[in-house]
Amino acid sequence: SESSLEYCSYVGVYDQSGSCANTDAAGVICTIANVNTDTVPIRLIGGSSASEGRIEVYYSGIWGTVCDDGWDDTDAEVACKQLGYDGVSQAMHNAFYGAGSGNILLDEVSCLSGETRLSDCSHDGWYSHDCVHSEDAGVACDVVDGSYGY
Numbered sequence: 001s002e003s004s005l006e007y008c009s010y011v012g013v014y015d016q017s018g019s020c021a022n023t024d025a026a027g028v029i030c031t032i033a034n035v036n037t038d039t040v041p042i043r044l045i046g047g048s049s050a051s052e053g054r055i056e057v058y059y060s061g062i063w064g065t066v067c068d069d070g071w072d073d074t075d076a077e078v079a080c081k082q083l084g085y086d087g088v089s090q091a092m093h094n095a096f097y098g099a100g101s102g103n104i105l106l107d108e109v110s111c112l113s114g115e116t117r118l119s120d121c122s123h124d125g126w127y128s129h130d131c132v133h134s135e136d137a138g139v140a141c142d143v144v145d146g147s148y149g150y
Contacts, residue, residue: 040119042082044139046097052140054097055079057105057118059126064105066118067131068093068138071109078111079118080141092138099133107131 043063044053055066068091076091107129111121 040117042079042118044083044097044141045100047138047140051080051083051085051143052092052097052138054095054100054136054138055118056100059105059119062103062105064103065100065133066109066137067104067107067129068135069108069129069131071137074113075109075111075118075121075137076139076141077113078115078121079139082117083141085141086144089142090140092140093135095134095136095138097136097138100136101133103127104129104131104133104136109137 041058043056043058044050045056047053056063057066071091071093073089073091076089080086080089105126106118106123108124109118109121110123111118115121
């Protein structure tokens with residue numbers, strides 16, 4: 001149930017006794033648990049109103065940010081639709097609404113505009129990124145005629 005190998009008990013970093021040979025090496029194959037992406041919520045943090053902010057996604061029990069590599073107005077539009085806004089949106093870059101902390105969950109998000117949820121768009125994979133939090137993506141959603149988000 002440990003979240004990292006560093007939290008597991010072990011004899012020592014190097015076995016000085018010589019009881020381990022190269023043929024005793026251990027290996028693992030890791031997979032990310034199947035998650036129903038229909039239930040991956042998003043939220044906006046750090047904006048001056050509920051319709052703008054840094055994009056954060058909730059995946060496998062944690063909130064994390066989205067990297068702005070490839071982030072464009074089409075991606076922002078899908079995020080706004082998922083949040084319940086009908087208006088045109090603007091993609092924001094370089095942690096415009098402040099840098100997040102913790103995990104960066106998505107990078108290279110690429111929506112085609114027909115998607116209704118950000119998790120339906122193509123991306124490099126959960127937790128796969130080459131970013132720092134100064135590259136957190138954001139969005140400004142327009143509020144039009146009764147569209148106030150969820």
